[in-house]
Amino acid sequence: MLKMTYNQILEYFENNQQNRLKEKINLLHSADSAQIINELPSEYQFTAFSLLNDENASDVLPDLYDELREDILEKMQQNRLVKIIDEMETDEAADIIGELEDDVSKELLEKIDKEDSEDIKQLLKYDEESAGGLMQTEIIAANQEMKRDEIIEYIRENYEEVENIHYIFVVDNDNKLIGLLEVTHLLLAKPQRKAKDIMDKNVISAQVDLDQEQVAHIFRKYDIYILPVVDKEHHLLGRITVDDIIDVIDEEASEDVYKMVGLESEDRVFTSPLSSVKKRLPWLTLNLFTALLVSSVVGIFEQTIARLSFLAVLMPIVAGLGGNSGTQTLTVITRGIALGELTIHNTFRAIIKEITVGIVNGILIGSAAVLIAYLLKGNIMLGVVLGTAMICNMFIAGLVGSLIPIIMKSLKIDPALASSVIITMLTDIGGFASFLGLATILL
Amino acid sequence: MLKMTYNQILEYFENNQQNRLKEKINLLHSADSAQIINELPSEYQFTAFSLLNDENASDVLPDLYDELREDILEKMQQNRLVKIIDEMETDEAADIIGELEDDVSKELLEKIDKEDSEDIKQLLKYDEESAGGLMQTEIIAANQEMKRDEIIEYIRENYEEVENIHYIFVVDNDNKLIGLLEVTHLLLAKPQRKAKDIMDKNVISAQVDLDQEQVAHIFRKYDIYILPVVDKEHHLLGRITVDDIIDVIDEEASEDVYKMVGLESEDRVFTSPLSSVKKRLPWLTLNLFTALLVSSVVGIFEQTIARLSFLAVLMPIVAGLGGNSGTQTLTVITRGIALGELTIHNTFRAIIKEITVGIVNGILIGSAAVLIAYLLKGNIMLGVVLGTAMICNMFIAGLVGSLIPIIMKSLKIDPALASSVIITMLTDIGGFASFLGLATILL
Numbered sequence: 001m002l003k004m005t006y007n008q009i010l011e012y013f014e015n016n017q018q019n020r021l022k023e024k025i026n027l028l029h030s031a032d033s034a035q036i037i038n039e040l041p042s043e044y045q046f047t048a049f050s051l052l053n054d055e056n057a058s059d060v061l062p063d064l065y066d067e068l069r070e071d072i073l074e075k076m077q078q079n080r081l082v083k084i085i086d087e088m089e090t091d092e093a094a095d096i097i098g099e100l101e102d103d104v105s106k107e108l109l110e111k112i113d114k115e116d117s118e119d120i121k122q123l124l125k126y127d128e129e130s131a132g133g134l135m136q137t138e139i140i141a142a143n144q145e146m147k148r149d150e151i152i153e154y155i156r157e158n159y160e161e162v163e164n165i166h167y168i169f170v171v172d173n174d175n176k177l178i179g180l181l182e183v184t185h186l187l188l189a190k191p192q193r194k195a196k197d198i199m200d201k202n203v204i205s206a207q208v209d210l211d212q213e214q215v216a217h218i219f220r221k222y223d224i225y226i227l228p229v230v231d232k233e234h235h236l237l238g239r240i241t242v243d244d245i246i247d248v249i250d251e252e253a254s255e256d257v258y259k260m261v262g263l264e265s266e267d268r269v270f271t272s273p274l275s276s277v278k279k280r281l282p283w284l285t286l287n288l289f290t291a292l293l294v295s296s297v298v299g300i301f302e303q304t305i306a307r308l309s310f311l312a313v314l315m316p317i318v319a320g321l322g323g324n325s326g327t328q329t330l331t332v333i334t335r336g337i338a339l340g341e342l343t344i345h346n347t348f349r350a351i352i353k354e355i356t357v358g359i360v361n362g363i364l365i366g367s368a369a370v371l372i373a374y375l376l377k378g379n380i381m382l383g384v385v386l387g388t389a390m391i392c393n394m395f396i397a398g399l400v401g402s403l404i405p406i407i408m409k410s411l412k413i414d415p416a417l418a419s420s421v422i423i424t425m426l427t428d429i430g431g432f433a434s435f436l437g438l439a440t441i442l443l
Numbered sequence: 444m445l446k447m448t449y450n451q452i453l454e455y456f457e458n459n460q461q462n463r464l465k466e467k468i469n470l471l472h473s474a475d476s477a478q479i480i481n482e483l484p485s486e487y488q489f490t491a492f493s494l495l496n497d498e499n500a501s502d503v504l505p506d507l508y509d510e511l512r513e514d515i516l517e518k519m520q521q522n523r524l525v526k527i528i529d530e531m532e533t534d535e536a537a538d539i540i541g542e543l544e545d546d547v548s549k550e551l552l553e554k555i556d557k558e559d560s561e562d563i564k565q566l567l568k569y570d571e572e573s574a575g576g577l578m579q580t581e582i583i584a585a586n587q588e589m590k591r592d593e594i595i596e597y598i599r600e601n602y603e604e605v606e607n608i609h610y611i612f613v614v615d616n617d618n619k620l621i622g623l624l625e626v627t628h629l630l631l632a633k634p635q636r637k638a639k640d641i642m643d644k645n646v647i648s649a650q651v652d653l654d655q656e657q658v659a660h661i662f663r664k665y666d667i668y669i670l671p672v673v674d675k676e677h678h679l680l681g682r683i684t685v686d687d688i689i690d691v692i693d694e695e696a697s698e699d700v701y702k703m704v705g706l707e708s709e710d711r712v713f714t715s716p717l718s719s720v721k722k723r724l725p726w727l728t729l730n731l732f733t734a735l736l737v738s739s740v741v742g743i744f745e746q747t748i749a750r751l752s753f754l755a756v757l758m759p760i761v762a763g764l765g766g767n768s769g770t771q772t773l774t775v776i777t778r779g780i781a782l783g784e785l786t787i788h789n790t791f792r793a794i795i796k797e798i799t800v801g802i803v804n805g806i807l808i809g810s811a812a813v814l815i816a817y818l819l820k821g822n823i824m825l826g827v828v829l830g831t832a833m834i835c836n837m838f839i840a841g842l843v844g845s846l847i848p849i850i851m852k853s854l855k856i857d858p859a860l861a862s863s864v865i866i867t868m869l870t871d872i873g874g875f876a877s878f879l880g881l882a883t884i885l886l
Contacts, residue, residue, distance in 0.1 A: 261770045
């Protein structure tokens with residue numbers, strides 16, 4: 001269905017039907033408009049965006065691809081941007097303003113709505129990847145002494161400004177968070193009941209400096225939709241909504257996979273080729289050095305290879321299986337850390353398990369390899385060398401694949417950075433050295 | 444803080460203080476109890492679970508690790524299980540019952556609450572990974588003619604049974620979904636207003652057979668918390684809540700990484716070693732065959748290696764960099780497909796981009812390698828062979844890393860299955876063949 005809309009919009013562009021275009025694009029759900037603008041040929045993108053009314057533009061802007069948004073922000077008139085920012089919620093406004101040049105953002109902050117401007121300045125001080133960086137200041141907070149009907153009046157006055165209310169936060173006279181009140185519960189309560197009597201006191205909250213990954217864990221674990229954010233003294237500052245957490249979870253999941261293969265998170269399908277080259281080059285350079293290291297280990301055995309050239313034919317088998325086995329272990333462990341399954345109590349068990357799996361698989365796959373080597377070359381000793389090297393290397397794979405991310409985690413380095421390049425370097429070295437070393441001694 | 448609770452509970456166990464244990468574990472948030480039980484030494488796990496009252500047990504059971512839950516379900520008395528299931532929401536009850544043996548689940552379905560039993564039987568018919576498999580039948584649906592105050596009465600009567608209401612679904616006389624009504628909006632509406640006059644008509648819904656990955660896309664794209672599920676004729680069947688979608692997103696993200704390295708999604712940190720060995724063995728066996736294939740390509744050039752043994756020392760460099768570069772491309776493309784960024788309009792552009800990045804990086808890294816080879820061996824021709832082979836192989840990496848997952852996607856095979864083992868096989872073959880082939884001709 002969206003494909004049809006896309007084609008129609010493209011047709012309007014080609015036939016220069018601006019009025020129809022404007023009508024059509026403003027009737028769509030903003031998420032659909034954003035998707036279409038993201039996919040339009042680049043010469044139409046800015047025009048399409050400028051045809052949106054301010055409210056739609058404020059919903060579409062955060063959903064555009066980063067490079068496109070940057071481009072549009074550069075071309076846009078300032079008074080238009082002021083209007084768009086005024087329509088946004090504070091968390092999104094802060095994200096957009098945070099992307100601008102310092103002088104541009106300063107000017108902008110003076111022109112937008114005063115109250116919002118203060119809130120946004122405050123939000124910009126928090127780390128982008130913390131609870132403070134995710135929260136919005138649009139909340140409905142009721143004093144504990146407020147009666148049901150007073151709260152309803154208060155909601156009525158602020159209804160336009162706060163989307164997805166669902167929960168009222170209850171605070172004491174110091175603005176400290178003391179409870180949560182579901183709107184449905186409020187709907188069913190008697191008119192004279194006070195907030196403190198009908199609220200839920202077991203309210204889960206996040207401190208403003210909590211890392212976004214931890215914030216996502218809270219949502220994941222407690223199955224909540226909205227999370228209040230407080231400072232150290234438990235004063236209520238804002239709230240985080242679950243839709244923003246889904247973005248965080250997507251981002252963190254991408255990041256974890258990306259880091260494992262040495263990619264930066266901004267390196268997406270449609271990042272410009274030049275920018276992707278730049279982003280990938282440092283890691284490939286590192287990879288060149290690890291490869292040279294591996295190569296120098298092979299070099300130690302050059303005389304053996306000169307004598308027995310079939311070793312060079314077989315050696316990729318040992319290294320390849322070790323590398324893949326190590327990457328499997330690495331993936332299980334980093335994913336376990338990311339999802340919070342691996343904790344301090346059970347680390348040792350996890351390492352032992354991965355080593356066991358490595359050795360057992362090494363024995364099984366190694367035996368198959370022994371058989372194959374024997375059938376191919378008729379050399380039982382060669383089979384023994386190959387099989388033993390495989391068992392050694394799968395043991396190494398289990399050990400380094402689990403130990404390295406766990407050590408990094410305990411050193412507070414992101415375990416996903418224990419990327420496949422390090423693990424495969426170690427299993428390559430382990431594989432070549434054990435295979436060629438054993439061959440030098442035994443053959 | 445949870446660590447302290449964990450230690451206390453462990454202490455109660457060791458001192459055999461059952462009463463304190465029971466009190467403590469029932470006071471915790473069910474998500475915390477579940478985490479603690481998951482991490483307890485295995486001899487205490489069943490006892491800890493049996494100390495939970497029925498309501499807490501019904502919240503904890505779905506959050507236990509799969510193998511532990513299986514174990515507990517096997518040991519549990521049937522009448523206890525009936526009570527626990529009766530406390531559950533239908534979607535979770537269906538998940539649990541779906542895990543049981545056929546005869547056990549049949550018996551159970553006869554003993555639990557009649558109405559729930561009918562709903563659960565219906566839910567069990569849907570594919571586990573579809574909208575139907577995710578939805579619950581506990582909903583508040585109001586006829587379009589109902590007045591505000593009637594709806595409130597209706598909510599009051601069903602409040603206990605439906606958690607996280609937040610939205611009322613509005614249906615016509617045929618039970619077809621025609622609108623959505625936010626509880627906050629209902630709270631502010633006048634007593635005599637009818638549902639059809641205050642509802643939002645632009646309601647987003649999912650068909651019952653929609654795949655869960657697509658369902659997650661709807662939540663992600665439209666930033667919603669609750670999604671109604673309908674049949675082909677748009678009759679309202681149930682709803683999906685965002686907390687279940689977070690689980691789906693986690694699951695799909697794990698699955699994508701896992702498939703890329705040939706892991707099954709049930710292979711977690713604490714899956715038993717034997718079970719992990721079994722799960723990983725088929726893929727490692729496949730890997731043994733791809734490694735043999737690679738080895739046989741190297742075998743073609745055995746004479747060249749016998750003559751120039753230093754080629755065996757350098758050849759892992761070409762293969763290694765190609766493999767890592769190909770895995771990077773594979774990751775960018777599969778992640779782009781998973782997040783819906785890669786669509787039919789832009790496939791070709793994506794492939795061209797990845798090939799370009801591969802060639803450019805090949806030229807840059809290749810030049811560095813040429814220089815290094817020259818410095819090490821003083822042989823300019825060897826440098827040319829190494830550099831050219833690298834450019835070839837990085838081109839191959841960009842091509843196969845993008846083309847293979849895209850082809851698989853268009854054949855409706857999961858692109859994440861284009862696992863690293865296939866890509867590294869191709870880049871290994873490409874690397875060894877181009878390097879040794881060029882060397883045979885030129886050196």
